[in-house]
Amino acid sequence: MTTANPAPATAPATASAASAHRAVLRSEIRLFLREPGSLFWIMVFPTVLLTILGLIPSFREHTDELAGRRVIDLYVPVAVLLGMIMAGLQAMPPVLTGYRERGILRRMSTTPVRPSALLTAQIALHGVAALGSAALAMAVGRIGFGVALPGQPLGYALALLLAVASVLALGSLLCALARTAKASAAISSVVYLLMMFTAGVWIPVQSMPDTLRTIVRFTPFGAASEALDRAASGGWPGFAQLGVMALWTALVTFLAARLFRWE
Amino acid sequence: MLVGMAIIEVDGVRKSYAGRPVVDGVSFAVDEGEIFGILGPNGAGKTTTVECVEGLRIPDAGRVRVAGLDPVADHDRVTGLLGAQLQESELQPKLTVAEALELYSAFYPDPADWRELAERLGLHTVYGTRFAKLSGGQKQRLSIALALVGGPRVVVLDELTTGLDPRARRDTWKLIEDVRDSGVTVLLVTHFMEEARQLCDRIAVIDKGKVVALDTPSGLIGSSGSSTVISFTPSRPLTDTELGQLPGAASLEREGDRIVISGTDETVNAVISLLARHRITAHRLRVSEATLDDAFLDLTEQAV
Structure with missing residues (x-):
């Protein structure tokens, strides 16, 4: 009965794969823009926080403890990292887990387009939003409070990309571990507080006591914070910091890919 | 066929x-x-x-x-x-009906006209409605x-x-x-x-x-043990001997005054001529075909 083999089966089964992926991306961009909550926490909140801190007069004064720099100078990289944490750990995991939980990924597996297209689109969009948030924080820091733009832009960009990669990997790992969207929201709120701490949201990494600082340096955001700080002051981020971020990204991506379940 | x-x-x-x-x-x-x-x-x-x-x-x-x-x-x-x-x-909860149809049609090399499809399914009135806001029937x-x-x-x-x-x-x-x-x-x-x-x-x-x-559905119904059921309340009591051996009858039950016989079309004819012979009036006479339900219950019970 295999003679029933039909003509259409031998024709290309998908519309041009590229155009199908573009359609997925377009629709996910639309959906992303329909989440005002996520957009606020990722894009607006870090810069608002930076502005509030910048309005405190003492934070705009040079202090000897910070080698002649101002508190506000340290908070620009913190705001940059905060946007990333919001994107990768607060906003993204419930979306991805929800897609699995609601059977959206399964539904897509029955079409010629793989459900990974959906996940890739969401991860990329959150990454872009985090970078947009970083640009906004840097612009407001520069215009509002005279915080110098990065002295080593290339090094800064490299550190920024590695930091985004590591936070997106971490967010993906959360989705792999959490069975439900609720569970992922619960786990991510713990992880994200921890990450905010290591990124220096409460105390800038540069002001942490020595032992704590040594430990924090080995976390992706502790390393990111130092790398951004160095590049901001005109130097190249050290291999140690870039290495820590790269290693975390690689390890966490590997785990996320291994542990992820499609249903 | x-x-x-x-x-x-x-x-x-x-x-x-x-x-x-x-x-x-x-x-x-x-x-x-x-x-x-x-x-x-x-x-x-x-x-x-x-x-x-x-x-x-x-x-x-x-x-x-x-x-x-x-x-x-x-x-x-x-x-x-x-x-x-x-x-x-x-x-996706915030995807609208039209967006979903357009998206999915982009996945295939030779898609159907999604607007025509939507109209036939009565979805054209809710093009702009988000998935989460649709009723159960509309989602289906x-x-x-x-x-x-x-x-x-x-x-x-x-x-x-x-x-x-x-x-x-x-x-x-x-x-x-x-x-x-x-x-x-x-x-x-x-x-x-x-x-x-x-x-x-x-x-x-x-x-x-x-x-x-x-x-086929009718094949399944026919295969069920008793395909026809006749039930009635006789104007005077009927004894088992009077009823005798009915051709094709699979079972005979009494529910108070009421008699329920399952069997074949032949059984129905035999019952009717029997009643005529004894000049008995059958009150509330019902003849029902077995349904797919009966066949289904028979089949799935056998498998127990």
């Missing part, structure tokens, strides 16, 4: 979850252009069986072919010619539309009319018949007898992971 080509072949498929067999050696072949039903009680393994056809599950043993292709190994080609409506699958109709939007050769519909009101259900049946008439093969999973009887050319009854019967 002319024997068409089998477009879906399921041969000795087994699937266990955690050591518990859910599908236990299921075989059937669906001819091109027919509506083939899979009927069975909840948990019988219907959904798992069609998930193997859709390539969503890999059978532990056995062979599945769709248009001669392996749904797992040839996933990309099979998904291009098979449209699926899954049980309990949702869409959208999911049927998405199964058809790729212009498939085979559609697999799992519990297609669950959640629809009777009118929408009948409209959907009509649509499915039109789909079949346009040359698309339909594999329909259901636990609605009426739906199976109305729509299906052939039905496989599955119980506890096995095919317990495979026939």
